[in-house]
Amino acid sequence: MASLEQPKVNRRTEKSSRKQSISRRDGPQSVPTVRSVEFIRRMRGASQPHLLRGQDGEYYIVKFQNNPQHVRILTNEMLAARLALLIGLPVPRPAIVDVPPELIEGNPQLAMEFGARREPCAAGLQFGSSFPGVPGKTLVVDFLPDRLLRRVRDFNSTFLGAFVFDKWTCNCNGRQLIFTRPAGPERPLYSAWLIDHGFCFNDGEWNFPDSPIRSLYPRRLVYENVQGLKSFEPYLSTIENLNAEQILNCVRGIPTEWCGDDPAKLIGLATQLYERRRLVRQAIIDAKNSGLRPFANWK
Numbered sequence: 001m002a003s004l005e006q007p008k009v010n011r012r013t014e015k016s017s018r019k020q021s022i023s024r025r026d027g028p029q030s031v032p033t034v035r036s037v038e039f040i041r042r043m044r045g046a047s048q049p050h051l052l053r054g055q056d057g058e059y060y061i062v063k064f065q066n067n068p069q070h071v072r073i074l075t076n077e078m079l080a081a082r083l084a085l086l087i088g089l090p091v092p093r094p095a096i097v098d099v100p101p102e103l104i105e106g107n108p109q110l111a112m113e114f115g116a117r118r119e120p121c122a123a124g125l126q127f128g129s130s131f132p133g134v135p136g137k138t139l140v141v142d143f144l145p146d147r148l149l150r151r152v153r154d155f156n157s158t159f160l161g162a163f164v165f166d167k168w169t170c171n172c173n174g175r176q177l178i179f180t181r182p183a184g185p186e187r188p189l190y191s192a193w194l195i196d197h198g199f200c201f202n203d204g205e206w207n208f209p210d211s212p213i214r215s216l217y218p219r220r221l222v223y224e225n226v227q228g229l230k231s232f233e234p235y236l237s238t239i240e241n242l243n244a245e246q247i248l249n250c251v252r253g254i255p256t257e258w259c260g261d262d263p264a265k266l267i268g269l270a271t272q273l274y275e276r277r278r279l280v281r282q283a284i285i286d287a288k289n290s291g292l293r294p295f296a297n298w299k
Contacts (some may be wrong), residue, residue: 016214021074023133025276031253033096034060034294039107040135044227047073048112048199050121051131052097059135060128063198064121066112073198074127074258075266080169080197082250083273087238090154090195096255097128125255132180132193139183142176144190148295151189152179157223158192161235165194166215166237167283168276170208173199175217204260206269208276210283212290226295232284239244240277240278 034054043049047067053059081094101123105108110121116274132138144152152158162175174194181188203208217223225231251270257265288295 003271007113015271021262028281030160031082031094031096032056033098035098035100036060036062036103036128036141039103039110039237040288042109045103045196050110052094052103052128054097054128058095058130061092061100063127063129064099064112065124065126066122067113068112068202069198069205070260071258072204072260073194075254076198076200076203077127077129078254079269083247084165084194084197085248086242087165087235087245089103089165089194089235090158092132093130095128095130096253099123099126104297119158125257127258129195132178132191133182135289137183140178140180140189142178146219149219150221152192153189154192155222156225156231156298157235158194159217160226161230162194163215163217163223164235164239164280164284166200167210168264168273168280169197169200170202171197171200171215172202172209175215181293201269206261206265208272210259212283212286213292216287216292216294217273220294220296223295224297227297229281229284229299236281236284240275242274288294 012158036052037055038053040051040053041058044063048064049061049063049067051059053061063074063077065071066073076097078094081091083233084091085093099110099121104120104123111118112121133140149155158177162177165171166175173196176194178193178195179190179191180193184299201207227238247270248267251266254266278297286297
């Protein structure tokens with residue numbers, strides 16, 4: 001990994017990409033750059049995201065560079081989403097959302113609140129997470145009772161994969177998921193989506209303060225089928241077998257303005273992720289042996 005370098009940016013191409021919607025979907029590292037055209041509503045959350053409609057007709061939950069947490073959470077969201085897609089976890093597709101100044105000027109609700117002080121959301125390139133469905137036509141909840149939670153599509157693989165992923169990325173926040181299904185009387189099964197990765201890599205610190213009890217989902221029923229390390233496959237082996245280029249691809253194209261005072265540290269973050277991939281197995285064992293004993297059926 002000592003040879004990892006940021007690719008040279010063609011400024012003319014980069015400038016052109018901000019003026020049009022790019023719909024490339026050819027891999028987990030490829031994300032569209034979409035111009036936003038409509039403000040829909042504010043969303044909940046400490047980073048104060050907003051729901052916007054893009055020029056491509058899709059809806060995006062957008063986090064802004066001047067959010068109250070840290071500018072690096074935009075990098076964290078993009079990098080974590082790419083990594084999650086790379087190993088096959090269900091996350092909403094990420095995008096770079098170009099927010100024009102005139103959209104902010106025409107919508108006073110597009111603002112950040114810092115106590116009694118308000119300031120307009122930053123214009124330019126922001127992080128966007130695709131809304132999983134159509135607002136008003138898709139039911140989205142962040143809590144399900146036990147009987148419905150157990151019936152979520154891909155229940156075991158989603159929650160156990162999320163645990164492996166959070167151990168690898170040192171997600172210092174509680175695991176956040178949303179559950180969606182089409183609105184209507186049919187009541188199909190819910191689908192689960194991993195969201196809110198701003199505190200992966202320890203927020204803006206970009207380090208890894210590991211703890212055996214970190215990354216555990218508070219509702220232990222999601223772990224009741226764990227019988228050993230094999231229960232965490234294929235995600236555990238997939239992470240262990242990632243090569244340096246795959247991880248480097250996940251940091252390519254992230255806007256430097258999302259990286260804070262020292263954008264060069266992004267390559268160091270990729271290096272640490274590569275080195276950590278062989279530590280996840282022991283981290284799972286450490287969690288199993290912790291005082292919380294989260295895996296009651298481990299044999």
